Amino acid sequence: MSGGKQVLSAEALEKAKRELNEDPATRQVHLDKLREMFNSRPDIKFRSDDAFLLRYLRCKKFNAERAFKTLVHYYEVRKEFKDIYSDFVPSSVEETMKKGIHYMSTGRDNDGRRVFIMKPGWMEPGTTNVVLMIRALVLLMEKILEEEETQINGIVVIVDLSNLTLSHVTTLGPSNARRIADVMQNALPLRLKAVHYVNQPKIFDTAFALFKPFFTEKLKKRLQFHGDEFDKLHQHVPSHLLPSEYGGTVPEFDNKHWREAMLASEQDYIENNKYGFPKSSDSLGGSSEGQDPNTGLKGSFKKLEI
CATH class of the missing domain: 3.40.525.10 (CRAL-TRIO lipid binding domain)
Incomplete structure (x- = not known):
């Protein structure tokens, strides 16, 4: 769920630098460092586009280790709380x-x-x-x-x-x-x-x-x-x-x-749901289309422009 290209105000960029240790000049270095950590958890298929990972770096003030820990836990709760994350799309809660x-x-x-x-x-x-x-x-x-x-x-x-x-x-x-x-x-x-x-x-x-x-x-x-x-x-x-x-x-x-x-973003949620711990059908020989044969990971490595 990318949300499309966004342009941050000078004020927001300054706040990100002051409070979150974000520097546009080194942002990509931190993103790449975070992605490198995926290799330590080959059991998880990580979503890896810049826009998604950046929210974790910002939340943890650009400490890649802490961001990775939170990202792993994100996939852990999606696996553990199966009733919440089953049918995890807006149409399932429209009436609610x-x-x-x-x-x-x-x-x-x-x-x-x-x-x-x-x-x-x-x-x-x-x-x-x-x-x-x-x-x-x-x-x-x-x-x-x-x-x-x-x-x-x-x-x-x-x-x-x-x-x-x-x-x-x-x-x-x-x-x-x-x-x-x-x-x-x-x-x-x-x-x-x-x-x-x-x-x-x-x-x-x-x-x-x-x-x-x-x-x-x-x-x-x-x-x-x-x-x-x-x-x-x-x-x-x-x-x-x-x-x-x-x-x-x-x-x-x-x-x-x-x-x-x-509801307008239903398809984006469906795409995001493809990441995490593989379902039993996948681990037993399900489709591997789009996966790296060495890591089993799939994702976009798009540059994020701000």
């Missing part, structure tokens, strides 16, 4: 996306970050498939990670806990909480800059106890709790990016823009 659980801003805050809002309390226990809810979340994150501005600036998350009940907490469970935290923090090259909790119910302590053990120490320091004090939230997130229910100027909580963008 319409339930009003996920929201991504179409604009950016003053630091160039997207704002993502999630309403787990809008999940209907016994009706909404929690696996599809998680899959929709991850598919959406994969989509915004195509954006170089987002790779550099990161995202801000708002967790709206209105309508959350014990039934929701039980449905989610510690296993799913662990999986969400693992993918978001350790597998996706996502810069999580802040997490804001709003509309916490009395059951909040029970719900929060599910996730807290899986948060990194860095993320724990970036948590903010606002209740229904939206003026306080606006000190961190501009009101022009927020739906009206949070005192913002966006008319409604709607993800139609991103839902359509994801």
Whole structure:
């Protein structure tokens, strides 16, 4: 999922240099170093185009070793969490996306970050498939990670806990909480800059106890709790990016823009799904078309122009 050619602003390039150790003059050297590490894991078919690998280097401040570790884990969770990554295409979650659980801003805050809002309390226990809810979340994150501005600036998350009940907490469970935290923090090259909790119910302590053990120490320091004090939230997130229910100027909580963008990229997801650990049918003599006979790897080595 390349997302097409993108032109970064001078400001974004300067930020990437200052915060992420990115230097256009040596960018390709780091990309090639990261690709060389693929040889240590011949059991994985790595996607290897510059645009894809660059997001991992940026997330790990151009430390190729750390970027490689995260990239390997990306393929490990895709193998381990089979129910989430099975049928991992937008069309499989189209109806789930319409339930009003996920929201991504179409604009950016003053630091160039997207704002993502999630309403787990809008999940209907016994009706909404929690696996599809998680899959929709991850598919959406994969989509915004195509954006170089987002790779550099990161995202801000708002967790709206209105309508959350014990039934929701039980449905989610510690296993799913662990999986969400693992993918978001350790597998996706996502810069999580802040997490804001709003509309916490009395059951909040029970719900929060599910996730807290899986948060990194860095993320724990970036948590903010606002209740229904939206003026306080606006000190961190501009009101022009927020739906009206949070005192913002966006008319409604709607993800139609991103839902359509994801569906339009269906084929890109299908292509990306071809990488990782080979399926049993492939390892037992499946098609090797397009693979290097020496490494078993396949991928494009296109130069990335910024």
